[in-house]
Structure formats: C-alpha cells, structure tokens
Amino acid sequence: MSWQDWLMLATIAALSLLGLAYYTIKKLYRHFEDRNIPYIKPKFLLGSDPDGVLFRLHVCDSWDNIYKKLEGKPIGGFFQTVLPFLMVRDPEYIHQVLISSFDHFFDRNFLIDEEVNPLDAHLFLLRGNKWRYLRNKLSPIFSSGKLRWMFDEMDHCGDIFLECIDKLADGKDRDILDELARYATDVIESCAFGLEGDSIKNPNSKMRQVGRDLFDTSKFNLSQFFFLLRFSIPRLLIWLKVPSVPSHAKNFFCTTMSDVLEYRRKTGFQRKDFVQLLLQLKDKEIVEINSNYDVGDEKGKHEETVTEKIEITDLLLVAQSFVFFVAGFETTSRTLHFLIHQLAEHQEFQKRARKEVLDIKAKHGRFSYDALKDMKFLNKCIAETLRMYPPVAMLNRECTKDFTFQDGTLIKKGEQIVIPIYSIHRDPRYFPDPLKYNPDRFEVDPQNGTYLPFGDGPRICIGKRFAIVEIKIIMARLLERYWFELSPLNGEKIEIDPWSLIVSSKKGLWVKIHKLTDLK
Numbered sequence: 001m002s003w004q005d006w007l008m009l010a011t012i013a014a015l016s017l018l019g020l021a022y023y024t025i026k027k028l029y030r031h032f033e034d035r036n037i038p039y040i041k042p043k044f045l046l047g048s049d050p051d052g053v054l055f056r057l058h059v060c061d062s063w064d065n066i067y068k069k070l071e072g073k074p075i076g077g078f079f080q081t082v083l084p085f086l087m088v089r090d091p092e093y094i095h096q097v098l099i100s101s102f103d104h105f106f107d108r109n110f111l112i113d114e115e116v117n118p119l120d121a122h123l124f125l126l127r128g129n130k131w132r133y134l135r136n137k138l139s140p141i142f143s144s145g146k147l148r149w150m151f152d153e154m155d156h157c158g159d160i161f162l163e164c165i166d167k168l169a170d171g172k173d174r175d176i177l178d179e180l181a182r183y184a185t186d187v188i189e190s191c192a193f194g195l196e197g198d199s200i201k202n203p204n205s206k207m208r209q210v211g212r213d214l215f216d217t218s219k220f221n222l223s224q225f226f227f228l229l230r231f232s233i234p235r236l237l238i239w240l241k242v243p244s245v246p247s248h249a250k251n252f253f254c255t256t257m258s259d260v261l262e263y264r265r266k267t268g269f270q271r272k273d274f275v276q277l278l279l280q281l282k283d284k285e286i287v288e289i290n291s292n293y294d295v296g297d298e299k300g301k302h303e304e305t306v307t308e309k310i311e312i313t314d315l316l317l318v319a320q321s322f323v324f325f326v327a328g329f330e331t332t333s334r335t336l337h338f339l340i341h342q343l344a345e346h347q348e349f350q351k352r353a354r355k356e357v358l359d360i361k362a363k364h365g366r367f368s369y370d371a372l373k374d375m376k377f378l379n380k381c382i383a384e385t386l387r388m389y390p391p392v393a394m395l396n397r398e399c400t401k402d403f404t405f406q407d408g409t410l411i412k413k414g415e416q417i418v419i420p421i422y423s424i425h426r427d428p429r430y431f432p433d434p435l436k437y438n439p440d441r442f443e444v445d446p447q448n449g450t451y452l453p454f455g456d457g458p459r460i461c462i463g464k465r466f467a468i469v470e471i472k473i474i475m476a477r478l479l480e481r482y483w484f485e486l487s488p489l490n491g492e493k494i495e496i497d498p499w500s501l502i503v504s505s506k507k508g509l510w511v512k513i514h515k516l517t518d519l520k
C-alpha cells in the first residue's frame, strides 16, 4: 500500500474512533432522560456545570448552581464531565439515604486500588464488609473515657499554642491559619500516632510539612487536584495507577507508624490512644465475615451467604492512622479559622461567648472536660460556623442495592448519589436569612436531614465528638485571653477556593489579635 492509502486508512480509523466516542458520550448523556428523571443538561464533555469541572468554582458553589436549577425536585440528575450523579435535595429522602435505608447506600462512591495506593484502604474510602468491620472496631476510640484522656492531651497542646499566639497578639493584621493547622496537627499526632508533636513550635516539622503538601493550595497542589478528579474521572485515575499520596508522604507515614507499632509491641508500653486500639485489632491476622447477598436477576433473586476474609496487615493499621490525620487536622483548623473570623466580625456574639466562657470557668475552677459541656452558646457559635462553612461540602454514597423513593424514582445499584450539604445549609426554607451569621438560630434543633456538617447515620464522621472538644477547648482559652477584631484586609465577600478540597477562603481570613490584659 502506498503512504496515501495508509493515510486514508488512519484517517478513517481516527474518524471512526471519534464517532464511536461521540456516540458513546451522547448515549451516556441520555442516562436520566431514558428513565424520566429530571436533570440538568450537560455541555459536551464538561458536564452540567463546566465552571466546577474547569476549577473556576469550588465544587460546593458549582453544585449549588445545580441545586438551585433543580428547585422543587426532591431528587435530580446532573453530569460531572460524562459521569451521571443523582443529587438528593429533599430532607426526607436524605434521611432515607443516610439512615433509614442505609443498607441500600452504605458505600461512598470512590474507587481505590489497594495495590497501588495501600494508604487508601482506610475508613473513609473502604467499602462493604471491610468498612463495616473496621468501623465497628474503631468506634470505641471516641468513647467518653478516651475523650477525657485525649482532652488532657489537647489542653497540653493548647498551652503551647497560646504561647505562640501571645507573640502574634500585637493588634497587627494576621491570618493565623497555619498556627491553627499546627495546633490541630500536634493534637492528632499525639492522639492518633501516640507521639509528642512539635509543629506549633516548629512550623517546618516533618508532620506539618506533609500536611501542607497534602492540603496547601497557595501553589498548585497535585494531591488535591487528583483527589478532586476522583469525582470526574475515577476510572481513568485507577487505570493510570495515579498515586493518591506523594511517595515521600506515604513513606513518612508508613515509617513513623511502623516505628510506633514496633516500639509498643517490643516494650509493652500502653496509652489510651488510637495506637492501642490498632494493636488490639492485630490480635487476629485474618478475620472471616459472613454476609448475606442478593444474587440472581430480575426474574429470580435469592439470598446467599458469602464468607469474606479480611487480612489485618500493619499497612492496614497505618492507613487508619493516616485517615485520622487527613480527615482530622484540616477540617478542624479550617472550622476554627472561620469561627475566629465570624466572632471578629460579630462583636456582640464574641462578647456573649467570652462572658459564658468566663462564667463557666469561675463555676468549675478551670476549663475541664465537664466545663466544656456547659458552654451552650459557644456550641451554637461553632454550629453556626459549620452551617455556613461546612469543611466537607457534600456527602456521597453509592447505591449498593436497588431502591425506589416514594415518588417512584428508581435508583439502581451502582448509581452515584450526592447530598449537597453546603447548599442545604444555605437554603432559606430551612435556615431563614441563611447568609446572616446567627448562632441563636440553633435555639431550636434544625429539621432532620437539613444540618449535616458531620454527615449522618452509620457512616457519620467518627471524629465528630473529638473535633468539637478540640475546637471548644482552644476557643474557650482564646476568648479568655484575647479580643479578636476584624481586619480591613478581608474582601467584601468570602470566596471559596476552587482548588481546595476542604471549604476554605481563597484570600485568607484576617483578624487583629489584642491581649485583653493590654486593653484593661
């Protein structure tokens, strides 16, 4: 054949492939139409809201556009690139997905390859029985008894943190996100890794550096970028064997945790922390779990009992510590960051919170674990901050067993569900005047399914109580010592950083810190 013939053949092949791809994508885009489910029409390849896919908007703002376009519908479809997602908008439906019909929706819709990314085998990403088993075993870590012990660790980190803030309390414009992240890093390092952290004192500690590498978006962050792509092109990432954590971070966590495990095993040293619980897990190397599954097709389904084996390796244990680090420090420090900013902006609430904190300290003699429970107004300030700026902006689930909602919408096994927390928290039907910071709205409990900063149901955030204690103790101590004033460096409006996984302000949050003793 001449080169012209080859060229012709190659052109025909390329055009056929393009045509096939075009046809396949068009077919994918009929996913909801064919089933009569309301949906937001996609732009070719870019999905229903290209601003989110192209990182012009944070996913919370992008999905908020979709939430608004689906006004009046309890559930509706949209496309993220070419992938179909179902957005559950109605609180009653949300309650069903998260709680009452949990058996149909118990997995999150992430794909993992444990061979390539062993640190992905953790509570947040695991599926099915492996998740159930680990969740069951790890839940006692946040019992009241253990939290009391951890409280002392947090308080100790708080002492060092206040020394650090003292140096910044000079009335100048400050963004203290990094200091807050270092406090939260030391707390997690102590409670989850059993080590004394030094991040507050040393901004360049190894643990803090790794934290920055995973979350910092001041420069392009590959880890965050790939995590966000898990929503749009999950299969491609798996196929390309893309690492979910940079190798230096992976090696650091594996070495640090392996050393801790080995030390405890050798010396028999015990502490009421997470490592202790992990070591108990390893008492059995292989765990067998029996589960009942529906098998068969539409014509005849029956239940079968299947035995699954789970191997408890040291790497599996490391992955659990790792998730406590990634899920724990950035969420908590971002909440504190917004909370301080909101209290600086709303002086009347700051004064009320301070008065409460001082009164309670006078009553209890110190900021004890029990004293924190009495701080009802501070609780409301935290709840309102989490309403307006939930660090995790959406929940996701995969349908694990066909399910039909009361309006007749059938969700098929394997379909992807999202619950847009950020949008629901800002919906005036559930929270009147939603853009106004008003802790008093929590005088009454929110309607079921409308307030979800920690999710809900059996997959609710395992660290919820830990996070609240951690935030409360440090905020109480900050209010006792300092007055926070809003800095003029903040823009008119808080813009959410499109590149950040956790909801965070694009231009930072600025305050002036004054020592109360200087003002007397």
Ligand code: HEM
Binding pocket: 123, 124, 125, 135, 323, 324, 325, 327, 328, 329, 331, 332, 335, 390, 391, 392, 395, 396, 452, 453, 454, 455, 456, 457, 458, 459, 460, 461, 462, 463, 464, 466, 467
């Ligand atoms: C303000 C702080 C925090 C917020 C707002 C937060 C929020 C969330 C949310 C929304 C989920 C998903 C829940 C669902 O799908 O229903 C989650 C899951 C999780 N969080 Fe948190 N979290 C926080 C702090 C923490 C801390 C301190 C830890 C650990 C020490 C932690 C560990 C986890 C883990 C392991 C999961 C996965 C649970 C599972 O699937 O079984 N989180 N968190």
